[in-house]
Amino acid sequence: MRPITPFLWTLFGAGGTIAALLFPVHLVLSGLAFPLGALEAPSYDVLYGLVRHPVTRLYLLVVITLPLFHWAHRFRYTLYDVLQLKHLYRLIAVLCYSAALLGSAVAAYTVWRIP
Amino acid sequence: MPPSVTLAVTRYRPEQESEPTLQTYEVPFRKDWVVLDALNYIKDNLDGSLSFRWSCRMGVCGSCGMMVNGSPKLTCAAFLSDYLPGPIRVEPLNYFPIIRDLVVDMTDFMHKLKKVKPWIIRAQEKPLADGEYLQTPDQLEMYKQFSMCINCMLCYSACPVYGLEQSFIGPAAIALAQRYNLDSRDEAARERLEILSEHDGMWQCTFVGECSKVCPKNVDPAGAIQQLKLVGAVDWFRFLLPWGTR
Structure with a gap:
């Protein structure tokens, strides 16, 4: 079987890129600019309309799921190296990536269910 | 300017001691002296039994790497004046077995270096009569920084992953593999990718980046490893x- 490491690393890299490039935009917009009144906040109807669009749903899914895999990879190696738990190699890997998968499933379900 | 500075130097004489200990020496301070000069002063004037490796005194041979105040340094480039008022702790490179005093066993590194085949490999050598393999300045630029490695092993001593997992093939070996992969005359990139993709290869790296920080020749092993991971991922x-x- 081909080792899956390169694939997991790709998810890690992609998630990290998204977290580094897109998260700040969302944080500044919805965390600072809108509440502080620097920009006029979009109305509920406008946002709802935006979120219902298939492209936005896909965008939300990608922006949520890939950083989850970034987290899984980083947390896994943190447990190995910082807490010296390398002997639990398989268990930790399964738990971390399962958590990311579960989070992705919840995100997919939620995004899908937006009426 | 102080008249002298104290060095705390690791002593380990396996026939006498079971554990390495620190011994202090008082050395005259001169502002143009590096740690290696101080060690040579100790050897010549205070204690001829002190063992350490050195050769060129000018950052080319890569022999005199040691831990200076806990950081991996070429002692020929570590000025005493940067460590005042002292004492200056001089210890053998981290994570390597100590043979004697400041001398470490580099067998592991030599083995790893050889494993990545750091030489030009061609499927078919052209006959001598056809002349040399020409390279443009751009092609040289592709790998030049990685070719500056002097095998001093400071990057291994800085790498926490190597510290935890001694089987990790390590920064310098991977950077040198990439040096040959990027060489337009070489044809063995796939062969090296297979070697580096093994369990103890590049995927062990968690991109701490200390290797690139401590490199005295400004090689960027961390960058080489990320480049190779990308190649490995695309290949996957x-x-x-x-x-x-496949």
């Missing part, structure tokens, strides 16, 4: 494609 996805190599 290629097999999913119908026209993929």
